[in-house]
Amino acid sequence: MEQRKWEDLNMDCLANVFEKVGMESFLLDVPFVCKSWYKATRSPLCWRTFVIPKEPDTIMSRLSNEYRLKKLDETELVKFVVSRSNRCIVSLVLSNNCSEEAITYVAQGCPALKYLELRNDSRANYLKSWSYSRTCSSALMSLVCKWHDLEVIKFGGIGFIEKTLAQISLHCKNFVGLTIFLACITKAEALAIVTLLPGIKHLELRNAIIAPENLVMILRGCKKLVHFDVRDGVRFRVDNEILKLAAHIPTFKYEGSRLGTI
Template sequence: MAPEGKRPRWEDLNRDLLVSVFARLGVEDLIGGVSLACTAWCDAARDPRCWKDLDFRRWQPISRRLRCRREPPVDFLDLLDFAIGRARGAVDSVRFPDFADELDLLYVAERCPILHYFSLANDDIPMDQFCKAIDKLEFLEGMAVNESLISVEVLQHIKRSCAYFSELEVFAECVDERMGTVICEALPHLRKLKLNDCFLSQQVISLLLDKLKDLEYFDISGYNTPGITGVVLEKASRLKEFRWDSKFDEGEFDYCSGCEEDIFFQNPCECMLDKQITEWLALHS
């Protein structure tokens, strides 16, 4: 608190308030920004609470801001080590850059035993090493991973090892009925599911809504999700939140009930062509 009659200064802000604000910043701002402003801000930025949620997904701007000069995996590991040290191991979530691998995940699992969430987009993660890391994450509640890790073995291992697991995001080009069935059977008590920017048939959407009885949040928004029918919306009405915006709903795509295929208007299926010809003939007869 500034003395009476004097203009308040930023460095006079309550430390807990500063920590609350700084906890919303990225690692690049904590290291290369606020910590250089003044002694009070530097002290607040050192608080472990500022380092509980670590997001490295935008690695290029982070590395430029911090003037990283070496190979990305090397600089990333040093920065990760520094951030975990500042958090004193009490990290809640880590969102890895796209080049991070199973060794990075295992490193975090060994040093952050109370980790609740991670995002790892790499599509070349060995399942055995992934499961080895999962073994160390007893309190894991959610993850975002590539479709290559969506298998019965991996998901059942998560179910056995992580009693609190309830949130899944999958990075995939297509979620077919097989993958949908695997998710439903291995993780039947999911509460939050995200399948963004991938192909999903109406059958798979219905399957997930029917089988995941505890689901509360379902996000299938993306550029190539087929139009949502009234039946799907009725099934999704029990959810707290359902996100499904797509180009289908903006008129770029449509769904053909004749051959049960999703189609481009610019490149219609045979059913659509037959329909268009029939309509033209009827109009000009």
């Protein structure tokens, strides 16, 4: 029986394989295996999902050498990936400390984006880089209107939450999932979630500072939730009243919530 060859695989299959090898191998190893694989890496199917590594120094160095580019920083890495994607990326994970320039480039180059995560790599680094995170949140607020197909967004909770949710409500009609890490959910933010995102299905507020009355407001107002995560929250404790209000939610995670200070 004749053996099948890797290069003869259906493009959907190849795309699924390449998606699992990681960004570094996809950009710097796979294209040089054979001509058919190089051709496959140019297919839009292979550019749907990208995760910028937590420690991108190695890939930036290899890209600079392989493509004879100037020394890259993280912003230039994002721009390189987005430019080569030919506007095909639908899922993208960046650092929460990425620059305003990088987010602006993503807004221009990824119009079909459905999933965007500004990753919280660590609590300590996140708090240490407060000014960068605030700049990132400000850029996100002004640019989220570019992603009309956006369904899920994950970002840090330093400022601009209400305004960002208002833009999502106006421009992202298929939106179903919100994660805000290390947020301070005041009455205004809780009201924004309830009124601006009535169709929200997945909500994660891990490590949030949130008063019991604001948690109750969300539970009463978000009737379509199927997943709600408030683990390790501060200033509230889940009691029987809250559990009763959350009974309609298939997955309600609250372990580690506590009274007291952050």
